[in-house]
Amino acid sequence: MLAGKTIIITGSGSGIGRAAALLFAEAGARLLLADQNESGVQETAAMVTDAGGKALARKIDVSKEVEVVALVEATLETYGRLDGAFNNAGVQMINKLVEDLTIEDWHRVNDINATGVFLCMKHQIKAMRKTGGGAIVNTASANASVAQPYSGEYVASKHAVVGITRGAATEALETGVRVNAVLPGMINTPMIAGLLESPEFRPRYAAALARHPIGRFGEPEDVAYVARFLLSDQSAFVNGAAIAVDGGYTAC
Ligand code: ADP
DSSP: OOTTOEEEEESTTSHHHHHHHHHHHHTTOEEEEEESOHHHHHHHHHHHHHTTOEEEEEEOOTTOHHHHHHHHHHHHHHHSOOOEEEEOOOOOOOOOOGGGOOHHHHHHHHIIIIIHHHHHHHHHHHHHHTTTOEEEEEEOOGGGTOOOTTOHHHHHHHHHHHHHHHHHHTTHHHHOEEEEEEEEOSBOSHHHHHHHHSTTTGGGHHHHHHTOTTSSOBOHHHHHHHHHHHHSGGGTTOOSOEEEESTTGGGO
């Protein structure tokens, strides 16, 4: 499905990104795995290699342009080309009312979730154009469609991810790069585990589960399967889509 394709996965130190690394490698992709969590991303690369796949690990902060440029250069140096990217690095909401958010809170979440995706896309598209194009998938969130209290900065950052996804998708004729977004509902990842342990969130757990009519939260693989399809040639006519992977959350 992804045989011969070179793919960057950010946020691959755990959760959705790690599941994607294992699935993409199984489908024949050569991977450049990147995450701020150095030991996590090295562990993912080792898991891929142990399973017979090809992956290199790199520490990165996606909100720093020089580091994003270095990531793309390292990919070209190692593999000679870039065919796909799954921009999945992100941070969770801070759990405050909008009136209590500081400008630092706003920047922390938006710099990683929104600016990080923009910077990755900018340099990935430049690299992909050199070899005739490619495909990009960005991780947004059900919160790119709907909102709830205590997450204004996060909801804004994920709307921005869909916005830049659609913007870049309209340039596909010129760039040769298809760009889509996945919008996960609540997924069982370390990020969500941390949130569930927070005293502020615990009272809202039942309500969050009730918003998923399929009766459970998602698993990382639920999202990774969709991302794999969107990076493959089977989705050649899918461009600028914002695909819910949320058990029906946003259909409610
Ligand atoms: P999910 O699997 O839902 O994406 P996780 O918390 O498991 O949620 O994954 C998010 C990943 O993004 C984590 O591995 C985290 O280390 C990574 N990450 C967070 N901030 C940055 C950043 N600034 N640069 C690169 N990776 C980051």
